Amino acid sequence: MLRWIIFLVIFLILDLYAFQAFKTVSKNNWSHLSYWVISVLVVGNFVFNYYGFNRRDGFSHAHAYAFGFFIAILIPKMVLFLGMFAEDVFRVPLAIYRYFTEGDAAKGNYFAARRQFVSQIALGIAAIPLVSVLYGIYKGKYNFKVLKYTLTFEDLPNAFHGYKITQLSDIHSGSFDDIEKVKYAVNLVNEQQSDVILFTGDMVNNKAEEMHPYMDVFNKLQAKDGKFSVLGNHDYGDYVTWNSEAAKHQNLEDLKIIQKQIGFDLLLNESRFLEKDGERIALVGVENWGTGGFKQEGDLKQAASGIKKEDFKILMSHDPTHWEKVVIDDDYHYHLTLSGHTHGMQFGIEIPGWFKWSPAKWRYKYWAGIYEEMGQYINVNRGFGYLAFPGRVGMWPEITVIELKKGTSIT
Template sequence: MSRWVVRILIVVVLVFLVEFYAFQAITTITANKIFLFSWLFIGLAVYVYFFYIVLTYSRAKGQTKEFQWAVGLLITVLLPKLFIFIVLFGEDVFRGILKLISVFFDSETKSMIGRRVLISQFALGLAGIPFVAFIYGIIQGKYNYKVLKHELSFKDLPAAFEGYTITQISDIHSGSFTNREKIVKAVSLINKQQSDLLLFTGDIVNNKAEEMDNWIDVFDKLYAKDGKYSILGNHDYGDYNEWESAADKANNFKKVKEIHQKIGFDLLCNEHRYLQKDGEKIALVGVENWGKGGFQKKGDLKKATQKVSKEEFKILMSHDPSHWDAQVKDNDFNYHLTLSGHTHGLQMGIEIPGWFKWSPSKYVYKQWAGLYQEADRYIHVNRGFGFHAFPGRVGIWPEITVITLKKA
């Protein structure tokens, strides 16, 4: 039996157990047939819809909104039941231990019926928290834009750039948008920051250039006094789409790059630009995507920094934060500040600003959201402007970052 089949069987068994325990919790607290039937019907409908979309899904169309909704509904329905499973399975383990004690020590155990009802009520109440959170995340959370501000001090920052402000956005993923009014307001919020410089760190579409067609007139309103600069992300290459020919893919990539010009961004593909102020300058370096694992590794630091000296102050735009660990943070060329995106913070997690930050994304990326520092070098990982795969955000909100440069 192949590993693939074994993995599927494991998933099927786990899902069955989760559904079994969740239904057991419901039957413990109610015998209402209409309620029980509705519970089963809704669960079955979500699974049927998910598998129908997956089995009929064409990669030639890119990631559709139907696919996103199928994933979103499945997570919204299944994840809360996982909480029920954990609680009730834990109680079953406890009951089993008590049973073994009674057998080996010939003692009696008290009835657990009352406790089972109480535990089921607790499990359902606990499951209600992620259920409500995911419903909110799909309806409103994905447009709950947050402006996060950081002040960063550097001893070798040119004096003319004291107090210089940079707004960073990342991962627009225009193919996922559904609410024009919300996006217009978000663009207005970006402009409201009145930063000196606006930087976009990749993934303007999900797969196809045409996804941006209806949003050009929105994003071309973005403004920054000293200009707008951008780079490519892993989704911009069209690698997650089936194309009729290599020429079609190449043509789409060409159009994706042209989008940046249409909305007024200077796209840096392994290039650099100098930002000048009062006779002093800093180097803005932008590389193509470089990511660990199976991602594109087209980022070329040496090519991007031709004619840039080691001593000059540098800001690097690199979409995937894994690039920082692999090639940037210990580079003798000294990249003072790196700006990345890519992770989205998995679009779900728990954050209490200044106290606590957690997402499953942390188990994939060492730097997955926010600001990180090693020695005198920084990386900031933007949580993303848009959304992808899951049509919402829970706890990890869409981000507009404002960074102020200070001289130490």
């Protein structure tokens, strides 16, 4: 209870400061009332959904939208707070000076009026994140992008020159609220006509049953050499409370069955071979392995026990910290690793070929796109779905298409 009181007090202070900018620009009482009504409704809905949150019930769509709309007003109010506070850096010392120099002559009006142009600038800047977040909730979460890369390798088997891989990651089916948009994305995947589809984990948020409405949709994914998958940290059901360990275990077994039913060959610390014209490449899949408190079920040595050191290898590992901490230095030399997990934090700014930024970079060294270390590559997929925040801003849902070429450079 105390933490909620502290939260509300802090937010009220933030709100009162932000309202100063609004009041300086608009003198209309109805607009003032609207400001407070919207603020109370959004914050009230957030508190209603999260006060006494029960992990047994899990994270619902109502929780997601309560959080999303709260973020939509929080960031603009923080911008306004900073603008008004910056102005007070000058207003407060001036008020103190007037208090001591003018005394009673000032009749208690020591503070200079807020300057309208400062409030206008603050409101203009605050409008950018407000519009962006609302767009991200309304459309951005289904703004699927096909990102295409060509990677070249000297030791790629000749038969696999021009081989196309589609990577999907982080479906998080429990978050979806528009099945038609998901169908559109699946059709978009099939339009790529890749040789193989590789899914790198987090099919659900917590429970296998989240996939039930979407099984017929994802069952339509097609690739002539098959569909393969690995588990992500959310697939184990660790983020909700279960009636028993047996129930939790059964949930994971149910998810494994679902993956098989929709045509995925789930790799649990094991490998397969993709064969073409008498040549082959090794496909290795590990269970989740991550740093920072995430589950470490992945066993690279076990997964690679059936392949040879000289084989051309593609590794599927959900968390890119596995590549950073384990894979890069492994003497087997994994030519290409496919990961996801970060979502690019579902928020960022990208100008392809020029600039890429997200708060995710403060947590992960490898957080979105292609990276190369020691002659080995990783692609960190930004994710197909979304989690917690019901939207995406700048970090759009991703379908990755990687074409393998025999050569010496990356394009």
